[in-house]
Amino acid sequence: EAGVAQSPRYKIIEKRQSVAFWCNPISGHATLYWYQQILGQGPKLLIQFQNNGVVDDSQLPKDRFSAERLKGVDSTLKIQPAKLEDSAVYLCASSLAWTSGSETQYFGPGTRLLVL
Amino acid sequence: QQQVKQSPQSLIVQKGGIPIINCAYENTAFDYFPWYQQFPGKGPALLIAIRPDVSEKKEGRFTISFNKSAKQFSLHIMDSQPGDSATYFCAARRQGAQKLVFGQGTRLTINP
Numbered sequence: 001e002a003g004v005a006q007s008p009r010y011k012i013i014e015k016r017q018s019v020a021f022w023c024n025p026i027s028g029h030a031t032l033y034w035y036q037q038i039l040g041q042g043p044k045l046l047i048q049f050q051n052n053g054v055v056d057d058s059q060l061p062k063d064r065f066s067a068e069r070l071k072g073v074d075s076t077l078k079i080q081p082a083k084l085e086d087s088a089v090y091l092c093a094s095s096l097a098w099t100s101g102s103e104t105q106y107f108g109p110g111t112r113l114l115v116l
Numbered sequence: 117q118q119q120v121k122q123s124p125q126s127l128i129v130q131k132g133g134i135p136i137i138n139c140a141y142e143n144t145a146f147d148y149f150p151w152y153q154q155f156p157g158k159g160p161a162l163l164i165a166i167r168p169d170v171s172e173k174k175e176g177r178f179t180i181s182f183n184k185s186a187k188q189f190s191l192h193i194m195d196s197q198p199g200d201s202a203t204y205f206c207a208a209r210r211q212g213a214q215k216l217v218f219g220q221g222t223r224l225t226i227n228p
Contacts, residue, residue: 004159031214040221041221042122042205043160045217048215056213093159103150103165103214104150105162105214105216106161107160107161109157110158110159
């Protein structure tokens with residue numbers, strides 16, 4: 001079974017530029033998550049999708065971050081404009097639907113973003 | 117109330133020793149407590165998880181001890197090996213939700 005795929009793996013941009021990350025979850029996983037992991041800290045949830053609907057985006061800085069999951073499969077996370085403090089690893093994870101009874105979240109390898 | 121506090125930040129143990137990583141929480145609505153293992157350049161991977169209706173769960177060399185009254189849980193690694201060197205995160209999930217709240221992480225080094 002293929003895991004969660006993310007691209008790019010690394011990205012270096014200057015502040016005020018924009019950047020986009022892509023995630024392809026495990027086939028059949030209805031729930032998709034984007035986490036931000038700052039160096040030396042645990043992952044922090046930015047947004048959670050159930051199919052193509054948003055379940056939780058309470059910690060997403062909506063003035064600069066946006067995310068979509070148009071067909072309930074792939075997802076993109078965008079930052080515009082980027083700030084220095086956005087330097088982090090952006091992790092995508094997926095899981096089966098809540099009703100499945102399975103609780104495990106599977107993480108991708110992440111995209112490491114450096115904002116200069 | 118949504119926080120999970122993890123300690124220590126870093127830990128060095130000799131091969132064969134038993135590292136112990138501790139986590140504490142405040143929110144009594146949490147009902148699922150997983151531990152994730154993360155190697156450099158990789159995403160976190162589920163190691164073992166426990167629900168509050170049991171006090172201990174063991175899978176291979178990994179054991180979770182859970183103290184519901186103290187709102188604390190810990191990870192023990194028996195017969196630790198250099199390959200166990202990684203960052204470990206505890207997490208918690210509120211009943212009725214899928215969102216995980218992570219601890220700050222513990223960087224574990226097992227010396228040969």
